[in-house]
Amino acid sequence: MSEQDISQIAHLMRRAGFGAPLEELQARAAKGYDATVDELLDPESQPPMERDMMMRYKVDWFSQAGLEGQQEEWTFRMINSKRPLQEKIALFWHCVLVTGHAKCEYPKQQAMELDMFRTVGMGSFHELLKGLSKDPAMVFYLDNCMSHKGAINENWGRELLELFSLGVGMDGDFNYSEDDVKEAARAFTGWTVTNSVPRYPYGKYDAKFMFDPRDHDAEEKTFLGETGNFNGEDIVDIIVKQPATARFVARHLYNFFVADDVQVPAWKDTPPQDIEAIKMLEEEYFRSNYNITAMLQVLFKSDFFKNSTFSKVKSPAETVIGTLKLVGDFKFPRPGLDLMTMNIRYMGQDLLNPPTVEGWHTGREWIDSGTLVERINFTADQVGNINHSGVKNIINRLSSVGPVLTAEQLVEGCLENLGAYQLADETRKQLLEMAESDGEIRTDSEGFPLQVGTMLQSIVATTEYLFA
Amino acid sequence: MTTEISHISVQYSKTIGRGEQFGPGFTYPINVARGKEGIMYVLCRGTEFRPEGVRVVVCTTDEEYISVFARGIDYQGPHAHNMDDGALVWPTSIALDSQENLFISDEWLNRISSFSKDGDFLGKWEERTGSGDGELDRPSGMAFDADDNLYIVDSGNHRVQKFNKDGKYLAQFGTYGSGDGQFDMPWGITIDEAGDIYIADWRNDRIQKFKPDGKFLMKFGNSGSGEGEFDRPTGVAVDQDGVIYVSDWLNNRLQIFDETGKFIDLKTGEAGLSKWGKAKLDANPEMYGERDRAQGLEREKDFWGPTGVTVDDEGNIFVPESARNRIQVYKSQSPTFAGPRL
Numbered sequence: 083m084s085e086q087d088i089s090q091i092a093h094l095m096r097r098a099g100f101g102a103p104l105e106e107l108q109a110r111a112a113k114g115y116d117a118t119v120d121e122l123l124d125p126e127s128q129p130p131m132e133r134d135m136m137m138r139y140k141v142d143w144f145s146q147a148g149l150e151g152q153q154e155e156w157t158f159r160m161i162n163s164k165r166p167l168q169e170k171i172a173l174f175w176h177c178v179l180v181t182g183h184a185k186c187e188y189p190k191q192q193a194m195e196l197d198m199f200r201t202v203g204m205g206s207f208h209e210l211l212k213g214l215s216k217d218p219a220m221v222f223y224l225d226n227c228m229s230h231k232g233a234i235n236e237n238w239g240r241e242l243l244e245l246f247s248l249g250v251g252m253d254g255d256f257n258y259s260e261d262d263v264k265e266a267a268r269a270f271t272g273w274t275v276t277n278s279v280p281r282y283p284y285g286k287y288d289a290k291f292m293f294d295p296r297d298h299d300a301e302e303k304t305f306l307g308e309t310g311n312f313n314g315e316d317i318v319d320i321i322v323k324q325p326a327t328a329r330f331v332a333r334h335l336y337n338f339f340v341a342d343d344v345q346v347p348a349w350k351d352t353p354p355q356d357i358e359a360i361k362m363l364e365e366e367y368f369r370s371n372y373n374i375t376a377m378l379q380v381l382f383k384s385d386f387f388k389n390s391t392f393s394k395v396k397s398p399a400e401t402v403i404g405t406l407k408l409v410g411d412f413k414f415p416r417p418g419l420d421l422m423t424m425n426i427r428y429m430g431q432d433l434l435n436p437p438t439v440e441g442w443h444t445g446r447e448w449i450d451s452g453t454l455v456e457r458i459n460f461t462a463d464q465v466g467n468i469n470h471s472g473v474k475n476i477i478n479r480l481s482s483v484g485p486v487l488t489a490e491q492l493v494e495g496c497l498e499n500l501g502a503y504q505l506a507d508e509t510r511k512q513l514l515e516m517a518e519s520d521g522e523i524r525t526d527s528e529g530f531p532l533q534v535g536t537m538l539q540s541i542v543a544t545t546e547y548l549f550a
Numbered sequence: 551m552t553t554e555i556s557h558i559s560v561q562y563s564k565t566i567g568r569g570e571q572f573g574p575g576f577t578y579p580i581n582v583a584r585g586k587e588g589i590m591y592v593l594c595r596g597t598e599f600r601p602e603g604v605r606v607v608v609c610t611t612d613e614e615y616i617s618v619f620a621r622g623i624d625y626q627g628p629h630a631h632n633m634d635d636g637a638l639v640w641p642t643s644i645a646l647d648s649q650e651n652l653f654i655s656d657e658w659l660n661r662i663s664s665f666s667k668d669g670d671f672l673g674k675w676e677e678r679t680g681s682g683d684g685e686l687d688r689p690s691g692m693a694f695d696a697d698d699n700l701y702i703v704d705s706g707n708h709r710v711q712k713f714n715k716d717g718k719y720l721a722q723f724g725t726y727g728s729g730d731g732q733f734d735m736p737w738g739i740t741i742d743e744a745g746d747i748y749i750a751d752w753r754n755d756r757i758q759k760f761k762p763d764g765k766f767l768m769k770f771g772n773s774g775s776g777e778g779e780f781d782r783p784t785g786v787a788v789d790q791d792g793v794i795y796v797s798d799w800l801n802n803r804l805q806i807f808d809e810t811g812k813f814i815d816l817k818t819g820e821a822g823l824s825k826w827g828k829a830k831l832d833a834n835p836e837m838y839g840e841r842d843r844a845q846g847l848e849r850e851k852d853f854w855g856p857t858g859v860t861v862d863d864e865g866n867i868f869v870p871e872s873a874r875n876r877i878q879v880y881k882s883q884s885p886t887f888a889g890p891r892l
Contacts, residue, residue: 134753134782134800137739137855139657141578141642142597144855145873150599276845280837283568283827285875287849417598417658418640 087111089502091118093391096501096550097339098122098382099166100281101404103472104479105500110506123375125165125204139415146190147285149183153423153433156196160403161412171374172199173287173399174338176434177442179214179246181223183435187278188286191219192434207331207372208322211247215314216291218275224439227274229267231299239267241439248326251335251350257326258306265303270314272298292473325364332363332376339381341393342445359386392504392549395448398429400550402455405464405542408500410472428456449548458543465500465538468531477534491519496537505546513540558793559885560806560867562820562878566613567592568827569875574615575826579874581691581785583644583652584862585667589611589877591652595621595872605636605650606669611866611879613825620654629791636671637661643858645692645700647715651699657688662702662717675717681707684719691739691750691785691858695762696751698773701739701747708733710749710764723764728754732765738785738797738858748786750796755780757796757811770811775801778813785858787867789882796869797856804856804869804880817854821878853878 091111095102099122102110110118121127136158137144142151162168176199186192189206195217202210214220219228221238229235238261244250248257272294279287303312306320321327331357333354337343340359344352362384363377370376381387396404402425406412412419426433431452436442449457467473476499477507493513497503505513517523520533541547568575578595585591588610596603601622608616623637640658647653650667650685660679664672678685687706694700699720700713709724710733724733734753741747746767747760757780771780781800787793792809804817823831831837841847853871856878860868865882 135735138735138752138782141580141595141872145578147873148597148599151597277840277843279844279847279850280840281569282830282834282837283824284821284850284876285569287846290845357713420598 085498085502087115088498089391090115090388091234092502093388094118094122094382095402096404096480097387097394098169098378099170100160101399101407101408101501101550103408103475104501107501109160116383119379120165122382123204123379125168128164131159131163132164136415143261144413145285147188147194149189149434150420150423152189153426154419155193156433157403157406157426158412158415158419160399161406166205167378168200172196172202174211174334174452175203177200177338177436177444178334178437179210179220180436181217181219181263182439185223186219187222188288189434190286190288191222194319195219198328204375204378205373207367207374208318210374211242211318211322212315214246215242215270215273218289218291221273221275222293223291226270229271231271231297234267234271234299236263236267238270239263242266243321245346245406245440247321247330249330249346249349250311252326252329253353254351254452256350262305265305265312266317268301268303269305269312269317270549272296273314284418321485326363328367329360330361331367331372331374331408335363335377335381336360337444339378340387340390342395344444345445345447346440356386359384362386363547373433383468392546394550395445397442397444397448398426398431398453398457399433401429401461402426404501404550405461408472409464409467410475411426411464411469411470425460426454429453429460443491457548461542461547462539465542466535468535473535473538476538477531480534481530483525485524485526487523487525489514492517492523492533492537496534496541500538500541500547502511503541503546505541505544507547509544513537516540555864556808556814557885558791558806558808558814559883560815560817560880561883562817563866563881564607564879565665565821565827565876566590566611566868566879567826567876570826571600571603573618574607574609574613574829576607576875576877577605579607579857579870579875579877580641580872581643581858582860582868582870583646583876584611584651584860584866584868585646589616589667590868591646592870592877593641593654595641598639604641605663605724606644606654608669609861610810615711615826617669619665619720620663620671633659635674636665636769638663641688643691643703645694647694647698647700651715653692653715654692655689655692655702657690657705660686660689662686662689662692662700664715675713683722684711684713686711690737693739693741693747695741695745701741703739703749705734705735705737705752707724708735710736710739710747721759723763724749730769731758733758733762738783738786740785742763742788742792743790748788748794750783750786752782752784755782757783757794757807759811768811770807771796777816778805778807778872780805785860786854789861789865790863791882793882795859795861797859797869799855799857802853802855804853804859804867817853818881819851819878821851821853821874821876823862824876827876 087450143155163169224236226238275289278289366380480495580595581593584590592607606620642657645653652665664673690705691703708726712721737752738750745762755773758769759767784799785797794807796805806815855873857872867880869878
């Protein structure tokens with residue numbers, strides 16, 4: 083297998099998952115790129131998480147009653163799932179179809195929402211939007227339970243159109259009007275949730291979605307040019323067949339999986355950077371009857387994806403999870419995982435608790451002077467810990483090359499083990515000089531593991547390592 | 551033909567507890583031990599985010615709060631724990647010796663700590679992580695026999711080990727597997743009046759019974775949700791009449807078997823408002839209104855993830871539900887005619 087094969091698989095696993103150690107990359111490269119894509123797109127072919135074991139040791143993962151425990155559990159899943167794309171797609175939809183802990187009656191409702199993203203998120207966008215419309219976490223978060231016949235609350239109707247499906251506009255035009263927002267809100271009246279069981283004395287119980295026909299405005303509405311006595315499902319039916327929805331889904335998939343794009347509010351006036359790629363995805367959206375897996379199949383096997391290496395700034399979740407997978411930590415539930423999840427928060431991504439309904443701004447907006455320090459400190463601490471099993475594996479692999487390594491072998495070996503990373507010439511030159519400054523690099527020397535650890539730390543502190 | 555009525559009758563008695571990090575209440579109660587004179591010790595697993603919730607709550611079976619002792623561990627990093635004596639990370643079970651000293655297993659530290667019944671730290675066995683004789687890997691359930699020997703479910707090593715109460719290794723039985731006498735991540739344990747040992751063979755979804763020397767006697771149960779089937783049984787207890795109680799974790803129920811392992815009955819929960827729960831609501835009357843409006847309040851009755859079962863000499867059966875911060879108490883009643891009212 084060639085370096086090119088490993089490089090391409092490493093790229094795929096960073097995007098369709100959270101990266102992988104070299105031994106996994108080699109195994110997947112041996113199976114082939116297309117076969118790996120097919121496996122990732124068929125999560126049911128791989129074993130599920132051993133949730134019984136997880137809940138036995140982490141009792142709060144059983145109840146899912148608090149934010150911290152849920153962040154931990156999700157972090158653990160992202161590190162260890164044999165279905166990496168399933169967790170990645172859950173993260174994708176969490177970043178798009180946003181609810182937040184800060185306005186959540188019962189945190190377990192968000193866990194149930196994530197489960198919906200895992201199970202429906204790779205299926206039909208049509209079904210996903212219908213599920214989202216009835217998702218108690220969403221109904222509460224965007225106040226549809228406060229929207230009544232004759233006294234609508236527009237929040238859900240507005241965000242459904244603006245942030246969850248059509249987007250404000252495309253190609254310079256608006257995709258919907260204020261009247262459409264109001265008519266959508268009317269159609270969703272009566273879509274509410276039950277009063278929940280209060281927290282004391284035994285903890286909350288999940289609220290249920292309910293339709294209250296007495297509170298539903300069943301009168302005629304005109305929405306996106308169509309007229310009828312629409313209810314919420316009718317609104318979703320109309321939304322999913324709009325070209326703007328195809329553009330919205332395609333552009334989000336591109337921004338998350340392929341290359342950083344401008345932020346959502348700019349999409350009306352800023353055309354996609356690769357319109358041909360977007361059009362391929364839009365066509366597949368309609369051809370497949372709105373199927374997300376079909377769109378991802380096109381995406382991952384396309385040249386525009388294969389040529390998009392290192393064109394995305396890693397999100398905090400990708401940074402932390404990818405690092406922990408690489409170093410082989412937290413393969414089993416154990417104390418201390420909450421500190422890892424805190425690092426995701428410190429880097430600017432408080433999972434399950436995004437700053438607004440718009441979610442997080444991505445790309446270079448992940449990086450500022452504070453989050454950059456957090457990012458580098460965290461990754462350097464982890465890869466520099468030569469007691470981690472994954473770091474030991476890297477040291478052993480480099481040792482097996484021979485008794486003496488050249489500076490180039492050390493640098494290139496570390497880059498390969500970190501996921502076939504590529505450096506700018508100047509960066510590479512500096513690392514080579516650093517490696518040469520230690521004199522002869524003997525793999526059987528006592529200081530060799532530390533030399534490797536230091537080199538890994540130096541690489542993860544580079545600008546290049548911020549990208550995936 | 552006569553209709554056969556079981557001689558075993560178990561009825562709901564009451565509910566104890568409420569969710570609290572401090573004082574009267576529990577935080578993920580995982581195991582219960584009964585002391586003398588109505589005392590009960592409730593081991594709270596807590597979480598790592600709130601180490602003060604990790605503790606032993608001492609109360610009576612009438613829900614009178616007495617005291618609290620032990621606490622969780624403040625840790626300084628993902629690999630740096632402050633292992634102070636008496637502190638707990640993942641406490642799992644609690645067992646009383648004949649002097650009513652408390653022994654607590656910690657399946658993260660692989661440590662057994664002991665406390666007096668007043669909560670004074672008495673000591674700990676030296677940490678012994680491993681798989682050799684006397685070494686431990688995630689010690690779960692524990693039970694003392696009549697001679698004050700402590701049987702420990704060594705879950706990660708898929709075996710049961712026997713120690714004296716000073717921690718001296720005496721014997722072991724069990725290996726990994728699904729055959730007779732083998733285990734897959736066992737959890738709960740109890741010892742009956744004859745000294746025989748029952749193990750909740752967690753991932754094999756069954757109960758196994760052994761002689762004190764580890765000789766296999768019988769097994770019952772398999773995977774499923776039907777009568778007599780289990781989905782990860784966490785605890786097992788045997789009362790004075792030989793009736794066997796099993797906390798059936800992911801089936802959210804308590805199952806009851808006769809001494810031969812024949813299924814008798816199951817309980818899915820009947821929780822009511824506990825004394826501490828009522829006190830909380832009385833102090834916050836608006837909660838009564840919330841409860842009046844709540845939909846599905848009847849779900850409060852149901853078991854949710856029972857993590858153990860303990861019986862006492864008075865026929866009480868205690869079932870802790872860690873996720874609900876409470877203990878449902880059932881009582882064994884004789885259905886036999888007791889004579890006319892005098």
